[in-house]
Amino acid sequence: MSDEVELHFDPEKKHEHHHSRPKRSVVKPIVYGFMSFMLAFVLFLLTVCMVIRLTLFSSDFMIGSMASCGYYSMVKDELKDGLTALGHASGLPDSFCAEFVETIDFRQVEMNYIVSFYSGSSTLVDDTNFKQSFRAAIDKYIEDNNIDKSKTTESSLVNLVDKATDIYIDNVSIPFFSILANYIYKLSGTLNVIMMVLVVIAVIIGLLIYFTNEYKHRRHRYLCYAFITSAITAAIIPTIVYVSGIVAKVNLGTRSIYNLFVTYFSSMFRYFYYFAGIYLFLAIITFVFFRIAYGKTAKHH
Amino acid sequence: MKKFAKVIAAALLAATVAVSTAVSALAAGINADEQRILNVLDTTANLNGNPTKIPVEYYNQAESYFLQSDVDISKTEADEIIKKINDVKAYIESIGVSKWSELSDSQIQKIVGMSNDVVGVIDLELSYYKNAAPGSKVRVTKKGGSTNVGGDDKPVKDTGFETGAAAVTVAGLGALLITAAGVYLVNAPKKEKVVE
Amino acid sequence: MSKRKSSHRSMNGKNFIILPIIFSLLILGICYAVVMPSARTFIKMGSLFFSDSEKNFSNDYNNIFVPVAEEPEEGTSEVSKVEEPKTVPLSSIEYPKIGEQFGELIIEDCQTDVKLFFGDGYVELNNGVGIYAGSFIPGYGKTIMIAGHNCTFFNGLKYAKVGQKVKIRTSYGNYTYEITDIQIKNAKDKSAYDLAAQTENLIMYTCYPFDALGFYPDRYFVYGKLVSGPVIDKKS
Known part of the structure; x- marks a missing residue:
């Protein structure tokens, strides 16, 4: 690594140069x-x-990544698929599930989730609103369609809401968080x-x-x-x-x-x-x- | 104990589900080497003094997979698989606990790591979804694809929805720390029940 | 002026390339040596999450079902009737993979005519009915456990009665089962099925009650015994 600058050497001043030449370090x-x-x-x-x-x-950065990859619309579609499949096992029509999912503001939901995560307040998805809204939507569906009360029980509806909430949490949460x-x-x-x-x-x-x-x-x-x-x-x-x-x-x-x-x-x-x-x-x-x-x-x- | 049968099942199922060796025009059937693996699956493990067999549904999944036309395990692969199965089995037997909850994270990690070594022999991968609903936590798939080969799903479903994409939560980095064997232990069923 | 011999090595641009490269390799080497021992476990576990190719999220399914000739009706006197073989070699069958449609299930009395899949996941049950992968296919001589949604493809099971015929058509043969029992049991009740059975038996199940709203713990099990169809010869 020795890259000393070697001085120009003038032969005519050889003698003089010899005494003043710096040592190479x-x-x-x-x-x-x-x-x-x-x-x-x-x-x-x-x-x-x-x-x-x-x-x-x-x-x-996380919120920006979500926005740039179209995360919200994909989550919406996946939740729609999940609730539709649940509907097939529980009597809810596809249209009900699709319409309900449209009412969810996924951008806000995810933002709240991420902000609360990074602020240290919670690593869990807040499912309170979803549970209430879903149950309210089911009750309205029953009323609007004059569903016979004998066709359902309170415990089965609670189970249904719980299953739907599990699907919602699965979709909205980011596991490695x-x-x-x-x-x-x-x-x-x-x-x-x-x-x-x-x-x-x-x-x-x-x-x-x-x-x-x-x-x-x-x-x-x-x-x-x-x-x-x-x-x-x-x-x-x-x-x-x-x-x-x-x-x-x-x-x-x-x-x-x-x-x-x-x-x-x-x-x-x-x-x-x-x-x-x-x-x-x-x-x-x-x-x-x-x-x-x-x-x-x-x-x- | 049945709970620990699940632990072995995780390892053995992963171990016995063979990859396609890309040999075309093979017939459906179980060759002699695959049968050897199934025979190992059919043995008992001594879990803290209790002779335990793996649940029949896992054995059946392995058998179904071996029956596939493009699955043909070679003698070399079978030898390696059986050796690794026995290693996992010996380790599980040596742990000497009586409940799943007594297994430490490192023990769980080791079990699944060993299981994945077996899977690696046969070009499959075992995915662990730690936060997924019970019955959706473990999937054995062909490497690079989404083709299911087997898993820990229970026989009687909620007619399909809980194994859907929406319900299977990805453990992601979490699974790096607590790997697949844990799911069997976490969800170890009581004797007569399947955990939902 | 004579030529000056100069060795202005510091002006040699090569030092501005070679030295940084050497430094870079040293830095990365040191980091590797320091980090790898403790990170090895994480890297090994992390490799579980990476495949050899990009993930396929398609919900398409493969259909390997090619219908075979229908069984002649009993008592017919057609000269041209073709008799179904009694056995079919296992080696001649394309054993279905999970997610593949490999047949059809028909229960005329229940207005049920649906696609039959191997596997009972999301895609299968959204497109038909599916056999649990821990059970087997018709003709194998063991338990065949079929799931379906009660609001869609297995809604017709509500009309099921003992004695009715269930037809399963596959690429290797057509099978007929007779319904022998119907039970309502809890989904977690393991006595509802026997996956270790060594005789062919059919179990179809769906959520119960039908046409109800809500999520219930019960399942509607319909059991059947084999009446006709080629036995899969596992030895050939």
Whole structure:
């Protein structure tokens, strides 16, 4: 890693040059190289933490993913299918189930669910409204169609509402939330602390590289190495994921969850590319400064 | 005990449901190697001193699957499957608990991990839906597809709706931590009842 | 001015490529070495959730049913009547997969003429009636357990009576069963069926009561015995 600038050698001033030629340092390039490596490492860890913070730990990201993959309409269709099948086993016509599902505002339901999840208040779907509405709809159906009271019992209607509610919860809830919940609540604060520490370390290393190097071009060179490395490491992860196509091969039970999973994780990995782009931009900036500084140093010597 | 028969059933069912080896024009039937696997399925396990057999519906599912024309287990596959079945069986017997609730998460995880090793031999996958209704928690499917091969569904249904897409909740990441064997234990039925 | 020998290695652009690549590999290698031991279990379990190809969510089903000639009526004197074989080799049958339609079920007295599937899931029961995968197909000599929705395809079972005939048509033969018993039992009552039976027996069930509104715990079981149809020869 020794990349000392070798001074121009003028044979006519050989004797004079011989006494003023600076010694080539071996230790310094290694030390600065190591610092550059450490800066890249810290930036990589910081990237991972920030992606997690901006995606897995963000309710807005989840809501955005749902909106972009058409999650709400898929859930609606799946709930319609589920209630229709329940209707076949319980005497409710298809039209009843279809019309009832249309009355549900899935966007609001999911938003409430996610917001309450991320705020720590609950990881469960609020089924109170659904239960009441469904029961009310059934009672109205019985009344409107003059259904003979002998054709039904209170316990059977309660069973029916309970089954329908189970289907509703199954459709609306996002299963892996129950596991994420533990990690989000426990790690959220820790993640923030980790990120702050990493930022501080990165700044310290950066400042050390910058201010302890006597030559400006070297400062920028080592910073450039670090930023290029960070860009590469940030870009490798999503590249491997995209090339393997593993996200689309997930084996999930319903189309809505599948689409949400694919959209969510595809978007999440895209964040790595955004950070790679930022690091690449910084690398270009530092490279330009390096060239300018190097030109001045070479000219001076 | 019957509850633990379900545990073995999970492992053995997954183990015995063979993949298509992509050999066309095979006839329906059970070859000698498949019969060997069925014979292993038909043995008893000693669960805390109680000789226990797997529920007949799981044995039947395995038999039905072997009967399919494009399913033909080779001797090598059968040997490996039987060995892994016996490993799972030995592990379950060694645990020495008398109730499903006494199994720890790590034990459950291990059982299903071992079951999935068996499934892996025969190119199937076992999906675990932790939060699904009882009878919908475990599905054994061909890799990459939605073709059902078997599962823990109870014989008498609520006429179909609870096994529908709407009712099967995906465990997702949750199942990474608590895997399929748990469902048999979580839903271990009382002697005369099927959990609904 | 003489030529100056210079070795401005720091201006060598290669360092801006090679070093970052080396650094990147080191970083990823360190992360791999640190994370993998503890993440191995999760990765192994996570692999359970990934297939070799994208998931298929289609609700389409495969139909392998090809009708065979009808059994001649008893007492007919047609010269051209074709006698059904008494046995059919197992090797000649395409054993149905779960989700496939492989036959038809007809109960004329109950106005029931429906598709018969193997498997009793969502798709099957939305399109016909289905055999529980833990039971077997007609002719196999064991229990055949068929489910159907009471509001749709098995609504006609409410007219079922002992002595009525149930016909099941498959690609390998036509079967006739006679209803022998009708019972109303709880869905969780395991005495309602015997999946270990070694003689052919038919069980059709649906939710009970019919045409009622609500979800009930009872099931309407209709039992039948085999009257005619080729026995599947498992040895050939």
